[in-house]
Structures are given as C-alpha cells and as structure tokens.
Amino acid sequence: MNENIGDIVLEKAPKNAKYTSPDIQKDILNIFANQVRTKIRKEIGDAKFCILVDEARDTSNKEQMAIVLRFVDINALTAAAEKEVSIWLFFSKLNSICNLFNVSPKRHAELLSAQKAEVAHIIAIGERDTGRGCNQIGNLLRPGKTRWSSNFDSICNMIDMYSSVITVLENMVYDGSSNSIRGEASGLLIAMKSFDFIFILRLMQKIMGLTNLLCRALQEKSLDILNAMDYVSTTKTLFHTLREEGFAILLSYVKEVCTKFDIEIPQMEAPYKSATGRSCQQNDSITVEHHYRFDVFTAAIDFQVEELNSRFKDEAVELLKLSCALEPKENFKLFNVDHIYQLAEKFYSLDFDTQDLHHLRMQLEHYKIDIVGHERFQNLSTISELCRRLIEINKSGSYNLIDS
Incomplete structure (x- = not known):
C-alpha cells in the first residue's frame, strides 16, 4: 500500500x-x-x-x-479543548510563561517574592482573611499532556498568581539580562494583559473544573464504573447549563478583571476583525460579542460534549452499568437479576439463545439465594475472585451460564 x-x-x-x-x-x-x-x-x-x-x-x-x-489516552479531553485555535494559542502562551519562570531559579525566587508582597498588601487593605491554611504561596505549574487535572491546576495557579506574574514580567521588560529575555517577557506581558487571554483563562477554568471530577474518576487505579458513568451524565448536564446560561456571567466577570488590571475591553457591538487582518477574510456581520460567544465559548463547550458523546455512547454506558450487577464487591451490593438478564439478552445475544435465557433466569434465582448469601462469597472484590471461588466449591458447573 x-x-x-x-x-x-x-x-x-x-x-x-x-x-x-x-x-x-x-x-x-x-x-x-x-x-x-x-x-x-x-x-x-x-x-x-x-x-x-x-x-x-x-x-x-x-x-x-x-x-x-x-x-484514558493523552487525547481524551485536552486535545478536544485545543481544537479551537484561540484556545490552542492560549495554552501555548501558558506553557511559555511557565517555562520562563521554571527554568530560572532567580525568576522563580522573584515570583515568590512578588507573591508574598501581593498577599501582604491584600491582607493590609482587608480584602483577604488570615488564618491557618490561608494565603499560601504557590508555584506556576506547566500544563501536562497526559493529565487533565494538571491543566486545571495550572489554570487555577495562573489565576491566583496573575498579579504577581504581571509584576515580575514588567520588571523583566526593564531589567532583563539580555535583549532576548526582555523581548520574550514583553511578548508574554502583552499576551497576558489582553482581553482574549483573560476570557479564555476564565473559560478554561470553568470547563476544566466541570470535567475534573470525571477525569480523576477515570484514572483511578480501582475504577468505580457506576460512579464514573454518573459523572459522565452530570458533566454533560453541567455543560448544557453552562452553554445556555454561562456566557453573560463569564463575560461580566472577565470585564471586572480587565477593569481591575487596566486591560482594554473591546466594544462588544463592534465588527470583529480576525487575526489575519486581510479584508477579504473579514465578515462585518460578526461582532466581537458574537466571536467570543459562539466561536470561542460555545465552540469550546461543544467540542467537550462531542468528545464525551464519542467516548461514552449510550449503548456503551448501558453495557457498563449492567455489567456492574455481576460484581461481588461490598457483598454483592449491586447484584440484580433483571440487569444481568438484560445484559445477556441485549449485548450477548449470539452467546445466549432463547432457551439459554430461560435457563439463565432460573439459575440467577438460585444464585441469588445460594451464592449472594453464602459466607464463603462475602468480602470478594473482583469477578475473577468470584469465578475462582465458584470453581473451588464446585459451583461453577451448576451456574455455568452465569460463570461463562
């Protein structure tokens, strides 16, 4: 070929x-x-x-x-988020900012010093409480490629340390040791002090926060399938709510942040000009608000929902939920005759003919009394342990349709 x-x-x-x-x-x-x-x-x-x-x-x-x-591979949800070009550019800038500080102990120390000064100032003017566990000094974390939670942590740290990062970058622009350092700091400072950066920073904090619970559940060593599938459902619901009601709230919050840091806020009703600057590629009917609402906000959410729907199709979710009825953990807490019968009837029709299904239901009725309540089958955690125990006490033959 x-x-x-x-x-x-x-x-x-x-x-x-x-x-x-x-x-x-x-x-x-x-x-x-x-x-x-x-x-x-x-x-x-x-x-x-x-x-x-x-x-x-x-x-x-x-x-x-x-x-x-x-x-869960490295493209579960991170790559889906970065399908939108402006979000990809945002993460590229975020990586550059983190690298700039993390590769130099001196810059790292300057950032920590700026944080301490910022915290002391906020406490002095009464905008933050004091107490154990409050006002801790953090670090900029580089967003990882294989951990969605690392991206979420990186975003949250950037929000918490935004003012301190701006302060250090401004100092580097004027006092940098070389032209390349001053130039890099200047470019990153311009990017950070833009409406676009603040908007996507807050948007991705919201999106990643909604998916963080699901991603952590999927990467647990001992996966609880039912809980994970519940998180899929709740995540989709929360995305729907965010998509329908969240833009105005997010935009209002972003404007407050921009006002606080003296960042120019574009006129939302003005025509949006794309980054190419080519007149032939401009569409005067698209406003700035339309761009941020549909091309960024809605597109980013839709990419996430599309990825969730692709990874967790309704049939796959149903199969996983029904399969849980076979698990012996917590003393057969999830055992359900109807669920196991549905599993065989709907998903294993090639293995169970009509006659087998009649026998299966009868075996399940005996199994419910004989095995589920049997003292030798308590405190098992996996299906493989259950199968071994059935063989050990010569029960596998009697429940051949269940054991198969």
Whole structure:
C-alpha cells in the first residue's frame, strides 16, 4: 500500500524470497508486535491502565483468548479543548510563561517574592482573611499532556498568581539580562494583559473544573464504573447549563478583571476583525460579542460534549452499568437479576439463545439465594475472585451460564 515501497523495493527485489520459513514469519510477527507495543505506550503515556483477559471457545470448540487494554489516552479531553485555535494559542502562551519562570531559579525566587508582597498588601487593605491554611504561596505549574487535572491546576495557579506574574514580567521588560529575555517577557506581558487571554483563562477554568471530577474518576487505579458513568451524565448536564446560561456571567466577570488590571475591553457591538487582518477574510456581520460567544465559548463547550458523546455512547454506558450487577464487591451490593438478564439478552445475544435465557433466569434465582448469601462469597472484590471461588466449591458447573 506504500507507493515508495512498491516502486523502490518490491520492483527491484530479486523476487526469490517468499518469507514462508517459520523462523522468518516469527521475526516478522515480532516486529509487528514491537511496533504495536510502541504505539500503545506512546498513547498511554504515564496514565494508569489495566489489562482485562477473557477466554472463550469459538464455533470449532477451540480456546480463544482476548486481551483488552483499558486506559484514558493523552487525547481524551485536552486535545478536544485545543481544537479551537484561540484556545490552542492560549495554552501555548501558558506553557511559555511557565517555562520562563521554571527554568530560572532567580525568576522563580522573584515570583515568590512578588507573591508574598501581593498577599501582604491584600491582607493590609482587608480584602483577604488570615488564618491557618490561608494565603499560601504557590508555584506556576506547566500544563501536562497526559493529565487533565494538571491543566486545571495550572489554570487555577495562573489565576491566583496573575498579579504577581504581571509584576515580575514588567520588571523583566526593564531589567532583563539580555535583549532576548526582555523581548520574550514583553511578548508574554502583552499576551497576558489582553482581553482574549483573560476570557479564555476564565473559560478554561470553568470547563476544566466541570470535567475534573470525571477525569480523576477515570484514572483511578480501582475504577468505580457506576460512579464514573454518573459523572459522565452530570458533566454533560453541567455543560448544557453552562452553554445556555454561562456566557453573560463569564463575560461580566472577565470585564471586572480587565477593569481591575487596566486591560482594554473591546466594544462588544463592534465588527470583529480576525487575526489575519486581510479584508477579504473579514465578515462585518460578526461582532466581537458574537466571536467570543459562539466561536470561542460555545465552540469550546461543544467540542467537550462531542468528545464525551464519542467516548461514552449510550449503548456503551448501558453495557457498563449492567455489567456492574455481576460484581461481588461490598457483598454483592449491586447484584440484580433483571440487569444481568438484560445484559445477556441485549449485548450477548449470539452467546445466549432463547432457551439459554430461560435457563439463565432460573439459575440467577438460585444464585441469588445460594451464592449472594453464602459466607464463603462475602468480602470478594473482583469477578475473577468470584469465578475462582465458584470453581473451588464446585459451583461453577451448576451456574455455568452465569460463570461463562
């Protein structure tokens, strides 16, 4: 399928190699396996993962083993947020700001000093309370590629330290050790003291705050499926509310911040001019408010909802919820005969014919009394432990349709 390989390699090859030797075929398979493993490792990054192994017989009665790798990859929601160009540019600037301070102990110390002075000033004028745990000095965190929570933490820290960062950048513009440092500080200062930066900073704090609970739940070592699916539902609902009612509130808050830091607020009714500046690409019917409401605010939220809908389709969510009825944790707290029957009927129709479904329901009625209440089946946490215990006490044969 690769034209270069076809033209350069295959056409000029002596055509006497058939690669049918078992040793050669094993080498080729090993190369394929290494390529697949490398790609999977890159996708996972440092995220948590688990491996599910299942075994079944095919139509020829041969054992077949399926291995499923479950993980939240580096493009769950961060990449979705960055589909909007202005948001991608924002994160690029945020990375640059964090790098500027974190690579230099001197700048880092200046930032901490500016924070202390800022906190002391706010306390002195009575705008902040004192007490244990209050007014702690933080650090700028670089948003990570594999942790949505790290992006949220980075955004929150930038909001808390915004004034201090501005102060240090202003000092660097005038007292920087080189032209490149002064120039970089000047560029970042201009970016930070813009309406666009403040708007997206606050917008992403809201969006990431809404998704943070779900992302943390998905990356827990011991995943609670029901809770995670509940978080999917509540996150979608909160996004809907934010989309319908949140723009005016966000805009009002952003204007307050801009006024406080003497940042120019654009006229919302004025025609919006795109960054290209080309007259042929301008649309005078689009106002500044329209741009921020629909091209940034609504687009960013819609990208998130689209990603959630893609990752968690209704059928997949239903399958996960019904599957929880099989788990023995908390002494079979989630056991439900109807849910298990629905699971087999709807999602495993090829494995259970009509007759099997009749037998399954009868087995479940016995299982509910015999196994769920059996002292040897208490305090189990996983389905694999349950299956082993069924075999140990010779119950797997009696409940073959459940155990399968």
